[in-house]
Amino acid sequence: MQFKSSASLVRWLLTPFVRVAPTPVQVVLLLLLAAFAAPVFLVVEAPLLLGLDQAWSARIRPYGWLLHLHAACGVLALLTGPFQLVPGVRVHYPRVHRVLGYVYLSTIAIAAPVAIWIAVFHIEPAERLASVAQALLWLFTTLAALVAIRATDVATHRLWMARSYALTLTFVIVRFTTEVLGFRFPADAGGAAAMIWLSTVCVVLAADAIVAFWRPAARPAPRGPAARRSA
Known part of the structure; x- marks a missing residue:
């Protein structure tokens, strides 16, 4: 392939990114995701992975x-999910969309049953039902x-x-709320279990609202000569 100028080469290189460019609403949602995920990783996950919290280990x-x-x-699942929700990927690169979809499905097919096993055998009884229900709903969606x-x-x-990925986000939302912001429900108000139930209900409702907002309006049926020509 030959290019007449460096500008044409740059345009050719940028074509895939232009095709999959998210809408302004999606950009806002992705920025919100990054704003939640970055502090969670730095404050919560990194110290655990590095073994800095001996009590937790x-x-x-x-x-x-x-x-x-x-x-x-x-x-x-958290990283592959957004590529499934951006229209440009599924429209212009359907094979990539399909492969990433199966990657997303496979990760949840592993993560959800493992979460159920951990909940049943290793976490506090007060949180067990909420954790199992959330994992089952994650797998079902x-x-x-x-x-x-x-x-x-x-x-x-x-x-x-959308519902499935919203439940994937509860991993970030709960840790951001409890570990970064330090907010927890008191024990007599349900404690950690109440946080799990609340986050699950809220993210599913939010997913439904977002999908309804993005759904394009139906085009009106043609009338007059245009209708006769299409008949």
Whole structure:
């Protein structure tokens, strides 16, 4: 391939990025995601990964490898999810969209059952039901998105994917609220379990609202000569 100028080469290199450029609303949402995720990683996750919290390391020792597997899959789902929701990727690069979709599905198919196992055998009884329910809902919404796209029902697939990724975000939201901001419900108000329930309900409602907001309005049926020509 030959280029007449350096400008044409630059345009050719930038074409994929221009094609997948997110809408202004999506840019805002991605910036919000980064604003939540960056402090969580720096304040919460990095010290744990580096073994700086000895009390935490001792607590998770019996199931540490499972927790790290769950976290790794969760992070991969967190990173691949936005590419599934940006229209430019699925329109111009459907194969990339499909491959990343199966990566996203695979990570949740691992992370959700591991989360259930950890919840049942290793976390406090007060949080057990909420954690298991959240993981089951995470797995169910993801599988529902898969079933919908296999049936070529794009609108339903889009809705369930939004719900699934919203539940993926609870990993970040809960830690940002409790560990970065230091807000926790008191024990007599439900404690950590109440935070899990509240975050689950809120993110699913937010996902439904966003999908409804982005859905394009139906075009009116043609009238007059245009209608006769299309008949």
